[in-house]
Amino acid sequence: MLGALAAIPVLIAIAVRVTSGSSSGRGPAFLDQITQNGLFVALTAMVVSTPLFLPLTVGVVAGDTISGEASHGTLRYLLAAPAGRVRLLVVKFVGAAVFCLSAAGSVVLAGILIGAILFPVGPVTLLSGDTVGPVESIGRLALVASYVAVSLLGLSAIGLFISTLTDVPVGAMAATVVLAVTAQVLGALPQLDWLHPWLFTNYWLGFADLLRQPIAWDSFGSNAVLQLGYIVVFGALAYSRFTTKDVLS
Amino acid sequence: MTAALAAAFAVETRGLTKRFGAHAAVDDVHLAVPRGSVFGFLGPNGSGKTTTIRMLLGLASATAGEIRVLGRDMPHELNTVLPQVGALVEGPAFYPFLSGAANLHRLDTANRYAPGSTRNTRVRDALARVGLGHAEHKKVHAYSLGMKQRLGLANALLSPRELLVLDEPTNGLDPQGTREVRHLVRSLAADGATVFVSSHLLSEIEQICTHVGVMSAGRLVSQGTLDELRSTSDRRVRVVTPDPEAATRVLSGLGMQPVAFSESDLRPGDVESGVTAGLTDSVAPEEVVAALVTAGVRVRGFELVSSTLEERFVELTGEGFDVVQ
Ligand SMILES: Nc1ncnc2c1ncn2[C@@H]1O[C@H](COP(=O)(O)OP(=O)(O)OP(=O)(O)O)[C@@H](O)[C@H]1O
Ligand SMILES: [Mg+2]
Numbered sequence: 001m002l003g004a005l006a007a008i009p010v011l012i013a014i015a016v017r018v019t020s021g022s023s024s025g026r027g028p029a030f031l032d033q034i035t036q037n038g039l040f041v042a043l044t045a046m047v048v049s050t051p052l053f054l055p056l057t058v059g060v061v062a063g064d065t066i067s068g069e070a071s072h073g074t075l076r077y078l079l080a081a082p083a084g085r086v087r088l089l090v091v092k093f094v095g096a097a098v099f100c101l102s103a104a105g106s107v108v109l110a111g112i113l114i115g116a117i118l119f120p121v122g123p124v125t126l127l128s129g130d131t132v133g134p135v136e137s138i139g140r141l142a143l144v145a146s147y148v149a150v151s152l153l154g155l156s157a158i159g160l161f162i163s164t165l166t167d168v169p170v171g172a173m174a175a176t177v178v179l180a181v182t183a184q185v186l187g188a189l190p191q192l193d194w195l196h197p198w199l200f201t202n203y204w205l206g207f208a209d210l211l212r213q214p215i216a217w218d219s220f221g222s223n224a225v226l227q228l229g230y231i232v233v234f235g236a237l238a239y240s241r242f243t244t245k246d247v248l249s
Numbered sequence: 250m251t252a253a254l255a256a257a258f259a260v261e262t263r264g265l266t267k268r269f270g271a272h273a274a275v276d277d278v279h280l281a282v283p284r285g286s287v288f289g290f291l292g293p294n295g296s297g298k299t300t301t302i303r304m305l306l307g308l309a310s311a312t313a314g315e316i317r318v319l320g321r322d323m324p325h326e327l328n329t330v331l332p333q334v335g336a337l338v339e340g341p342a343f344y345p346f347l348s349g350a351a352n353l354h355r356l357d358t359a360n361r362y363a364p365g366s367t368r369n370t371r372v373r374d375a376l377a378r379v380g381l382g383h384a385e386h387k388k389v390h391a392y393s394l395g396m397k398q399r400l401g402l403a404n405a406l407l408s409p410r411e412l413l414v415l416d417e418p419t420n421g422l423d424p425q426g427t428r429e430v431r432h433l434v435r436s437l438a439a440d441g442a443t444v445f446v447s448s449h450l451l452s453e454i455e456q457i458c459t460h461v462g463v464m465s466a467g468r469l470v471s472q473g474t475l476d477e478l479r480s481t482s483d484r485r486v487r488v489v490t491p492d493p494e495a496a497t498r499v500l501s502g503l504g505m506q507p508v509a510f511s512e513s514d515l516r517p518g519d520v521e522s523g524v525t526a527g528l529t530d531s532v533a534p535e536e537v538v539a540a541l542v543t544a545g546v547r548v549r550g551f552e553l554v555s556s557t558l559e560e561r562f563v564e565l566t567g568e569g570f571d572v573v574q
Contacts (some may be wrong), residue, residue: 072345076303076306078356078359079308080306081332081356081359081363082361083359182315246309246310248308
């Protein structure tokens, strides 16, 4: 799955490379800047994968945590080992969180590598107009990756909870992904303004603030607090569900 | 630990009940499994054996009743109890894309009370003990049914255990494997462990168990030592003779209720007739023979028949083939 994610920036870079010159002003914000600076491949890939590809993989991983064990029948043996229900839940969530980080990390890393191979790399002009060198730019991209990884933690907690509800992993995965998409659709409806600050997807594309000088940490902070809230709520739900669940698989 | 050692029963339940909706899968079960025994947990399909085992292991919660395992309350003291319990529940289950050894490693790591330093040795010993030494690096999806079953047993033997709970351990095993399991159970019992083994293979149970409990439609209909279970049913005498009428008169005279052989009583090589009768406590078998001979009955065969475990089992759980709900 990490390989598939890493393929996204590669595809973008190759597509831009092949068609370069003819297309300017089309596509996502940073697309036409790629030809001037390869580092934009990573950023573009992040913008492209945040709404769907990353939530998809996180949904698969988080939805599989408990239900996957249940469907294999290994859940009963883990619990009889005894793994401890709370401990198992924590380990599974940590695993999902590590996946979030590696997922975002592999998109950025693959983006930087392929960008450096196919395009020139140089100083980057930030959104605030300042210019930073390539090394600092890579630092900023690492920040973007951690921002996105944090963004996905709430979804992981939701997936973990859904995973405790069923013995059918595909169901839990699909439900988690559908929730991620639904939240983004709701977030796009201006009529539901009041709801937006509560949606776990609300700050998903807010990492642009990390590309200013000085860095605007506001959205990072709000995002972290919001995701923490989701972790607490859905972690508690998963806990109360899983510690009382009859394991009959 | 002292509490655990002091308890006379390895497993004890009081009024154990589990309902799925309105249907009681386990209904008011009072189990008493003595320490050091090999306890056969019998019952037809759907009689609640696996459900009971799930509750003993804290996998499912009981609707009502109390459970003590190794002298401790379950599921409250689960973390103290389960490290001492090896389990095989409703067939083995493993990650198909990991090798047998890797699967055992993973499960042993899940047990936070199992020392990591001895893990490799323990995994290898457990695999050797179930005869899987040569297949340890094979992926589990390439295992046969019996090999998976053996791996499941190996998992139960990863640490030294005081209690083994084995749900149909010989399922899918070849005759050698079945024999090995019998050996294994005996050697575990010889080492002082209690073995709680569920099965519906009566000959199996008859060979390895010291105690038996019989489930029927969620209820524990009988429990005790193997001999107690067999002897609660009456013994019968079986007389092969060409003079069935005379024999009938003699046996009736002794206060018994003889019946002439029916078609199904005949065995190859028997003469065409004979009688059977239940043996009452007041008459010894040898007195029956003496009375028959004195009365001039030509006795060609005399046999004392105690019912087999199978007959007793059918008697307790009913003849019907359909699963009882
Ligand atoms: N998850 C479940 N939901 C509803 N009913 C169940 C569930 N699991 C078991 N049952 C019911 O509980 C009863 C006992 O099932 P159990 O699996 O304990 O039987 P068993 O004695 O182990 O049978 P077998 O010899 O076939 O393994 C059955 O009537 C079964 O239909
Ligand atoms: Mg069963």
